[in-house]
Amino acid sequence: MMRFILRRTLQMIPTMLAVILIIFVIFSVVPGSFITSLMAEGRNATNAQVLSHLNEQFGLDQPLLVRLWNYLWGLAHFDLGISYRTREPVWNVIEPRLWPSIKLALSAMGFAAVVGIPLGFLAALKPGSIFDSGTMVVAVSGLSLPEFWFGLLLMYVFALTLGWLPSFGYQPGSIRHIILPAIALGVSPMALLARTTRAGVLDVMNADFVRTARAKGLAEPRLVRSHVARNVLVLILTTMGLQIGALMGQAIVVEKLFSWPGIGSLLVDSVSVRDIPVVQGAVLVIVLWFLVINMLVDVAYALIDPRIKVG
């Protein structure tokens, strides 16, 4: 098992390197440099001496390959560079954003699981019923809903009109602040989970071992609990894991809408002021989160399902 984990970890390295390379190349062709954006802010950076000093300070006067090498060398030492804007190490800018982002992703998934899994399960037990059709309407709608619009409506109804919940912002430890953004972000994974659960349950219900169990006279509740649920669990856990991995990237717009201080809103803010080192760092964190969660899902999969070869 340790060898399997090690191999999966090593497999992440080329992907990660390629991502770094792509992001680096994209941003080294940015036509307006950081300095032009300083000028746009009205700060006087036209002085040639100031310009060359700034370029030197951030190493922008060096050739591209040298800069790439320096960046990789820094990454190898867990150094993501210096923020153009705050002049702090990028990691110091990103680190306080991590926990709010993870908390939002997990809460959204919590909502998705609590609503989506029972819906999918109940729908599959009576395929073709009104409840089943209704659930599938909810599911396809959930997948088509722009989450920032849905969030805006939630904000209008539950915060501004009813006044039950705060409309935006973040307080450490406050559950009230996380409810609306988590629901807005959780709608599409909820819809996906409902669909996957339903399809999985229908699949297992038609499998030979369930037919056998039914034929030998096993009571329906027992059948569902011990034969169906257990086999669908693997599918549900996999879907949930993959979704958690993708949620940090999907959260950008919801974070921005609710002024949630996560990686996503940091990314958007840094893009608008062209703070390239922070943008690169934020993208890397989002990709790394995706890859690590995927690896954990693979490992969990191998642990749960003995049919998967480990070696």
Next chain:
Amino acid sequence: MGLRFNFVLGLVLVVLVLLGALLAGHLAPFDPIMDADLMSSELPPDWEHWMGTDGQGRDVFSRVLYGARVSLTVGLVSQLINSVIGTALGVSAGYFGGWWDDLVNGLTNVMLAIPSLVFALAIMAVLGPGLPSLLIALGLTNWSWTCRIARSSTLSLKSQGFVQAAKTAGFGDLNIMRTQILPNILGPVLVIATLGIGGAVLSEAALSFLGVGIRPPQPSWGNMLSDARELIRTAPWAAIFPGLAIFATVLGFNLLGDGLRDMLDPHMRTQRA
């Protein structure tokens, strides 16, 4: 029965949005940009302004109609680019195999690891806002699923009799890919494309909402929502209708895609929703 109904509903929604976009010039009662009048700002929906007016007194209904042009252009063109890239890479990788296959596979894995909205945001940051940048940003970042399907279908077609026969008959590789393989994988590619159009419409709205997509005053559903966000207390209709338009469009393409998949692949019919 239910499936047929979903497909027809999807088709109706898509046709409605398409007509709205094509006939915006005739259907819109007001000019979407120039008709600003602060004296009539934030009017609720009535017979003159079906969807009310926004903060600058512009007719929301007219702006929603013109916004459909942006959304559909971005959705259709960017997905076309994605389909072409994905199919070309996938078919060639599956057909030739070897180092090219490894390279394409690696690239696909990398593309899957970067969330497409994050990738598109990064490209928009480089190219600057506007329609051409949106087409490039969304057209280059969402081809991995098409590529995977095209590759795996090509792999299974490659060993079949008619492809082998064409090879024996002396057809060239390009010719075989074009005449023997491509027609047989168009179905699944079309399904992914239909679902992808909905995704691209959502991404365009998100990017414009964040201020890096279509810039005001040109109306796009995303930037209308971004403006309406400030007015949500006093003029909620300015936010409700553009959002409904996005929802209806994406729902239409999703239902259409699901329906197409069920028609092309009868085995899936019992399982899929």
